[in-house]
Amino acid sequence: MPTTITGLILLVVLLLPGLTFVIVRERQGSERRPTPFRETGTVVFCSVLTELAVLVAFAVLRGVMPGHTPDVGRLVREGTPYAQVHYVELFWWAGGLLSAACALAAVAAAMTAGVPHSSAMSAWWVMFHKWFPGEDPLVGCVLEDGSYIEGRLASFNVSSDDLSDRDLVLVEPLKYRAPGALETRDLPWGSACVSARRIVTMFVSYPPAAEGEGEGEGAPASSSVAS
Template structure:
């Protein structure tokens, strides 16, 4: 661990690409709970790979434009003396180096973080995103008290754990059937938030494909968390 403020700042800066990778990956895919050791390894490994690629790009730029790039050989030989005389140039190149590394890490996360393996995803993720990505299917939920709520899925918790401590947001057209009632009635509201803890059974109706055939039959899936 660094023992000075400068060393701490340098460590944080060097790990920024890996942190960028983790943040973008979690935003794009199903959020997974990993051990601190594994998460640290992902951050460090992602930073190292992104920075090695950026070093390769800098090496090409150095070979093609030796007069416009910092002299790494002199920086190693002269140390702080060369850095003091060329601090503006070195600062700009260091900032560019960090920016390119973070962009590389973000692009890698965009390419690899969208489709987790079904074994590492929740039932909600599989039904709402994995089977028909980008769609907002109609969802019907039977609740613990026997009531029924139906609406178009707008947002859901992307955690890989089938936990009861999460919510599902449905938007209009909304329908509701009270416990013991025979028919569902339309609601004048724009959205509804339903706790997974109250859901007993969930029905999902997928959109129709371009050929007019049902892209997926009405799917019934029991939420393990609610059960």
């Protein structure tokens, strides 16, 4: 850890674009749990790569418009005296370049969020997001006590691990069949939370595709998964 203000600032500058990449990617894709070494490597690698790209762009801009950009050569040769005279210009340019690097990292994260292979994702992720992203499939769950509940998918835990300690939120129209009952009845409630620990089998039915639209890669019209 840095022990001076200068070292702390340099650490933030180095890691901020990479941290932006990781945060945006987590929001756009399934939650994965990489090792600390791999996550640190991702942050550092992305930060260095995006900042190098921004510095290259600055060098090109410096060559095109030398009178409107900071003189890096003088800054290196003169150091503090040059910085004291042009501190406002240096501050705005440094902030702009760092913001550009963070924006570039965010764009890269958004573009690569859906890249992970299905084998690395949970069964829930594959059924609810990969095959028909953005849709509201109809989900039916057979629970361990023999009951059955059905409704439209509202949200689900995006962890890449098939964990039992997670929940599934269904919204109306909700239907329920009690253990041992033969008929399914409508529920007068707006939503229901179902624990994955209690689910034995899950059935998923997708809205019919519009004419001319293809189905998701490898996706059937309906599917099921056992927990």
